[in-house]
Amino acid sequence: MSNHENSLYSKAVLFAVVAAVTVLIGTIVTVFVPMFTAGMHPKNDNLQPFTALQLAGRDVYQAEGCVNCHTQTVRPLKADVLRYGEYSKAGEFAYDRPFLWGSKRTGPDLARIGGKYPDEWHIQHFENPQAFFPMSNMPKYTWLKNKPLNASETLAHMKALGFPYTDEDAKALESSTQLDALVAYMQVIGTSVARKEAIVVDPSMIESANPFAGKPESIAAGQAIYKAECAGCHGQNAEGNIGASISDYAQGEPADTDTYITVANGLEGAMPAFAGQLSKEKIWSVVSYINSLK
């Protein structure tokens, strides 16, 4: 190195300055400049700031590290849209400090969880996820229901963020738990974009009668799907829980196509749609199983 004696590598201050400039170029172009453009600050017209209860729930979501396993961004890819719903838009996240898009889907994406299930589903599922999905690896969040919210702290958070709230909102916090808050947050995620299923079935798209009706293998397949996906809400023995009793439903001798369409399209706010992730044959097998409960 003796022939470099008066080079950059013998002048520490100059070297440090050149190194700083070198790392700042990419930083300025890709981070600092975009920060001051409108494109980085879009907001959907109907996007509302979080309510006090929702924000308290979001705080719980952060504290429990939910972001370690759940993403909140649906990619504009066929499989993502089929599984989760409409792909994520930049304008949905204007009040998200920080963003909670995550980087790992150990559990499913939650960008469209708002309104997918009734509140009661979330309450029971946080208490015992395995009651819904026996093989689920999600921890049981049993302590949340026993933890009252700290109302003054939540209101301080609302003030820090400049979110509006009423006295009623403030009062409601005092009788709420962390679980209530987390459920309220779940129900608002992604709701500034209208819920839209990738596949919506109408009677013209399916057979007029169950092509597998009465076949034992179809009933068995349907029962397996029922246990895996439906029993949490409708009961292990179809006796009903959050959702209606399927035994009672079957007694009413519904038309096969009506049952098919309910399973495929779900019921707004009460039951998720399954057309995106169950093939026609699988949905028909669920219909076969339900009919066998008569």
Add this chain to the structure above:
Amino acid sequence: MNNEFHYDYKTVQGFVLSAIFWGVIGLVIGLLISAQLWDANLNFGEYFSYGRLRTLHTNVLAYGLGIGAEFGIFYYIVMRLTKRPLVLPKLARFHLWLFNVGMVLATLSLFIGMNQSLEYAEFEWPIDVAIVILWVIFAINVLGNVFTRKEKNMYVSLWYVIATIITVAILYIVNNLAIPASLTKSYHIFAGVNSANVEWWYGHNAVGFLFTTPILAMFYYFLPKSTGLPIYSHRLSIISFWSLIFAYLWTGAHHLVYTPLPDWIQTLGIAFTLFLIAPSWGSVVNGYFTVDKDWSKMRNNYLTKFFIVGITFYGLQTIQGPSQGIRVISSLIHYTDWVPGHVHMGTMGWVTMVICASVYYMLPAMYKTEIYSEKLANIHFWIVLVGQLMFSITMWITGIQQGAMWKMTNSDGSLQYTFMETLVRNYPYWQMRTVAGVIFVVGMLFFVYNVLMTIKKGNDLAKQAA
């Protein structure tokens, strides 16, 4: 002539032991969370549930083991390369104590759920303030020595040390700008898409400037020291250094492929990520050609293989990483277990390998003795190598399986698998990953034992001499 007597090794030794302590804690938590993934019954209430412990695992290992070791090893390297003792040895000692007190508080804060939910920047603002103070103290110590050095030219390792200090300061301060709402809670000053862009600019460069440039500083210093062979090409060192630190800062957006982040930032990120292969491999090639002068060092010098296998995993990591940025590959493996497989090849195969070898080199020099057992060091090497390969390969297989199962559709347009069906197929692989983790940790325990016994040996010799 430099006077060995004045080198303040106590601080270096303290950091090495601290890093080992935090490392063991982080590794044990890692084993527990790996098992929680395949058995939810292993979540023990609020404080020992996966969501909190996974955050602890990454932070304790990154900050406690990684940065703790870097502080110590950098003090050692800097004293040697500036040919003078630390300018402010008492400040360095204070740095060591503050580091450990800070780590205790930081760990507790994550346990009680103080979590910003920004990956690798989870700590809340009071801890952030402490970390910035810690970093400033470190910078004063290191730059103080550099500016008052007794050696005219700065060696390659010092370039990487200086770049690390400057860049980490910029990254950490910018990404942790937040609106404090209480002592335990703050909100990112950036929102939505902008928050994502800042976070992954930080997140990727935290990898770049905490797990790449510092480890390269060690590599460029300890490889020639261990082998007695000079670095193959000084020109290649120069080119690699500048192109690496220039390109790294453009690449964060490859973590946000197919998100609502503006496409041009994603594309620019992907392009620079691909470019980054060149400077990364500049160092890889430089390492290989250094040992090319005498490959028998791989057999005869037990440290050489740590460095050469380490730089090989760095090379593989920097091929795999850029590939993952490409849109079509990202669409398959992003959000799957492929990514932890990738990360652990870097952390277990490259970062830990080089840190351990550096410690093996420094200990005998600091305690004026020989390493306690080369044989145990060799056992350590082979066990961690097997554990790491098994870990990463298992994760790559299950990651591809997951990605493919998520995508597969039926002829009627519906998805072939429900989410649960894709999840349960991971379990056998996750169980194998736990086994791989146990193997790796056993290997690391050989390292810890060897370190402690070497220190004991050195202390006993010192007592005898006195």
